[in-house]
Amino acid sequence: MDRELRVDWIACEAFGMCHDLAPDLVALDDWGYPILPSPSEVAARAGDVQRIIDCCPARALSLVRRDGRTQGRRQQRSIGAVPHQGPRLRA
Numbered sequence: 180m181d182r183e184l185r186v187d188w189i190a191c192e193a194f195g196m197c198h199d200l201a202p203d204l205v206a207l208d209d210w211g212y213p214i215l216p217s218p219s220e221v222a223a224r225a226g227d228v229q230r231i232i233d234c235c236p237a238r239a240l241s242l243v244r245r246d247g248r249t250q251g252r253r254q255q256r257s258i259g260a261v262p263h264q265g266p267r268l269r270a
């Protein structure tokens with residue numbers, strides 16, 4: 180089963196530790212946010228991917244199966260989350 184590495188952009192603090200641990204797997208953009216590997220790279224480097232997930236200080240990384248089911252540790256944080264309702268308009 181293909182898995183995709185995802186980042187919670189709200190939680191990510193742009194510390195860059197994921198890049199420091201696997202610079203050939205995760206690049207950083209101009210603001211220090213990660214540019215994540217493709218599913219085929221994730222499959223080929225499963226050990227390194229799990230290591231950067233475990234070491235992310237913001238717990239912002241997770242593995243998601245291509246069918247949409249989360250496998251990483253981030254799934255607990257989404258339970259009970261209130262979806263964004265968009266801006267409120269004044270009458």
Ligand code: SF4
Binds near residue numbers: 198234236237
């Ligand atoms: S280690 Fe975590 S917090 Fe830091 S840049 Fe990577 S995903 Fe973001």
